[in-house]
Amino acid sequence: MTTIREATYDLLRRHGLTTIFGNPGSNELPFLAGMPEDFRYILGLHEGVVAGMADGYAQATRRPALVNLHAASGSGNAMGALTNAWYAHTPLVITAGQQVRSTIGQEVMLSNVDAVSLPRPLVKWSAEPASARDVVRTMGQAIHTTVLEPAGPVYVSIPYDDWAHETGPEEEHLGERTVETAGGLSDGQLADLVAALDAAARPVLVLGPDVDSAQGNDDAVRLAERLGAPVWVAPSASRCPFPTTHAAFRGVLPASVAGIAGLLAGHDLILVVGGPVFRYHQYEPGEYLPDGAALLQITCDPGEAARAPMGRAVVASIGPALRRLADAVVPRGVTVQPRPAAPVVPHQTDADGRMAPEAVFDVVNELAPEDAIYVNEATATVTAFWDRIQMRYPGSYYFPASGGLGFGMPAAVGVQLAEPGRRVIAFIGDGSANYGITALWTAAQHAIPVVFIILNNGTYGALRGFAAKLNALDAPGLDVPGIDFVSLAAGYGVDAGLAESVGELRDQVAKALASDRPTLVEVRISTVSPF
Ligand code: TZD
Ligand code: CA
Numbered sequence: 001m002t003t004i005r006e007a008t009y010d011l012l013r014r015h016g017l018t019t020i021f022g023n024p025g026s027n028e029l030p031f032l033a034g035m036p037e038d039f040r041y042i043l044g045l046h047e048g049v050v051a052g053m054a055d056g057y058a059q060a061t062r063r064p065a066l067v068n069l070h071a072a073s074g075s076g077n078a079m080g081a082l083t084n085a086w087y088a089h090t091p092l093v094i095t096a097g098q099q100v101r102s103t104i105g106q107e108v109m110l111s112n113v114d115a116v117s118l119p120r121p122l123v124k125w126s127a128e129p130a131s132a133r134d135v136v137r138t139m140g141q142a143i144h145t146t147v148l149e150p151a152g153p154v155y156v157s158i159p160y161d162d163w164a165h166e167t168g169p170e171e172e173h174l175g176e177r178t179v180e181t182a183g184g185l186s187d188g189q190l191a192d193l194v195a196a197l198d199a200a201a202r203p204v205l206v207l208g209p210d211v212d213s214a215q216g217n218d219d220a221v222r223l224a225e226r227l228g229a230p231v232w233v234a235p236s237a238s239r240c241p242f243p244t245t246h247a248a249f250r251g252v253l254p255a256s257v258a259g260i261a262g263l264l265a266g267h268d269l270i271l272v273v274g275g276p277v278f279r280y281h282q283y284e285p286g287e288y289l290p291d292g293a294a295l296l297q298i299t300c301d302p303g304e305a306a307r308a309p310m311g312r313a314v315v316a317s318i319g320p321a322l323r324r325l326a327d328a329v330v331p332r333g334v335t336v337q338p339r340p341a342a343p344v345v346p347h348q349t350d351a352d353g354r355m356a357p358e359a360v361f362d363v364v365n366e367l368a369p370e371d372a373i374y375v376n377e378a379t380a381t382v383t384a385f386w387d388r389i390q391m392r393y394p395g396s397y398y399f400p401a402s403g404g405l406g407f408g409m410p411a412a413v414g415v416q417l418a419e420p421g422r423r424v425i426a427f428i429g430d431g432s433a434n435y436g437i438t439a440l441w442t443a444a445q446h447a448i449p450v451v452f453i454i455l456n457n458g459t460y461g462a463l464r465g466f467a468a469k470l471n472a473l474d475a476p477g478l479d480v481p482g483i484d485f486v487s488l489a490a491g492y493g494v495d496a497g498l499a500e501s502v503g504e505l506r507d508q509v510a511k512a513l514a515s516d517r518p519t520l521v522e523v524r525i526s527t528v529s530p531f
Helices: 004-014 026-032 047-061 071-087 101-106 132-147 187-199 209-213 217-227 257-263 302-307 318-328 357-367 382-388 408-418 439-445 461-469 485-491 502-514
Strands: 019-022 040-043 065-070 092-098 125-127 154-159 203-207 231-233 249-252 269-273 294-299 312-315 373-377 424-429 451-456 495-499 519-524
Touching (some): 004 132, 019 026, 040 439, 047 408, 065 071, 187 269, 294 302, 294 318, 302 312, 373 382, 408 439, 485 519
Parallel strands (some): 092 154, 125 154, 294 312
16 A cells, blocks of 8 residues: 555655755654655754755755745745745745644644645745645646746645545556646747847847856857857846856846946847846836847746836747857857956955955955855845856856845755755855854754855945935944854854954865865954945
């Protein structure tokens, strides 16, 4: 006899979903009891951290990840993290234990009342199987739905008395199913796009995060080189789609209407690939496009295509589209000159014992391996980061895709778990760190060797920048003094130290990179404007 529980594990195994990121409760125990030996369970101490670890893991593996949460309360704790997973197009199969079917209506303790509505609108699809005999098919539907383009989280609530039921003919063919997308450009669309690019006098590329998820980075380089076009990264960058060491790399566009139109002035064709048009943040109204410019967008997400305020959009799988465009455009034999080098900044502490963030990035860039992976959640210093940290390979950068804090520390753990052959270095602001601090414990327990660098300026630096812009400088709640991250790290079992000079920073980062355990380095930095 095969139970629904056994058949579900078998289905998960067939799809490679053998790592479970979770935080358990009573409703989940009947599924987890006797977990097969080829599965591993990664415990997170808060569901925001569980979802953030799974998000990092899924993005870095470019495969779906499995999450198991406790009913409504656990799911609720994960919701903030789902804002990031949703905008990152991260495939996550989130399961939540539900109370015994016959008792949900009584609203017994830890029942998930209206479970299907709970995670909306941050999931592509949510379900609670109508009977035990539909659990395995529903899980299959969840797995197929999460990866179909655009990928995104899905949610399944499962009453715990379902697991012990026997399977029957309903389950027989589920394991063999495959479901796939064939989202290519038609020949006519390709010819049209190529004609537009070839006809442009001064084209520019703007690349979004889905270029990196589709591993289209090399094709983006080829396309840029053949067109002789400069390359910008789309605003609010959550991944690095183009080598920052390439001469054509110009930086990350600012997240405002006026800022983007200003920087792209002079171009007659803006080709945006693998991202929304555009993920603006600070409200600086103005013309959406520079004078005389047309915009073409290629996105895998119909929602991104439909909601953009300008341009012609084509919905297609990013990898093949980029490859075919790069093959087809006429090489122009033009080489783009590199942008000016980042300004030199003194590498010393100021009178208050604070280091310039630029100096911290310089030291880490010098010591880190060339293929290091960066997770960034220090909000005011993002521009300095992109100016100074060199990233050459696909999968080198992760930032919260919707700006929801609490992603950085957990995602760093998930990415490092997915990429044991590369080192993950996480720059985390002293504000951001507190939303996901318990990820340190998981890193320590599994010896996941992330190098956490806490950039401590004692304040919500980005909000100070916004407060100045929004005439809100007297707003309360902008400072976070008095947090000792070295002690917090020690409390969760992570080796940690405070670097009080550039020399100490150098030593501690070198030591952290040599360690096979997680390490935290706290450094006091001066506050810079996020704009
Ligand atoms: N809560 C959550 C979950 N996400 C948010 N984005 C915010 C609050 C608001 N917020 C920002 O958008 S940036 C920021 C906050 C609180 C400050 C982060 O401070 P930090 O980094 O110390 O991590 P900086 O470099 O000092 O800005
Ligand atoms: Ca800060």
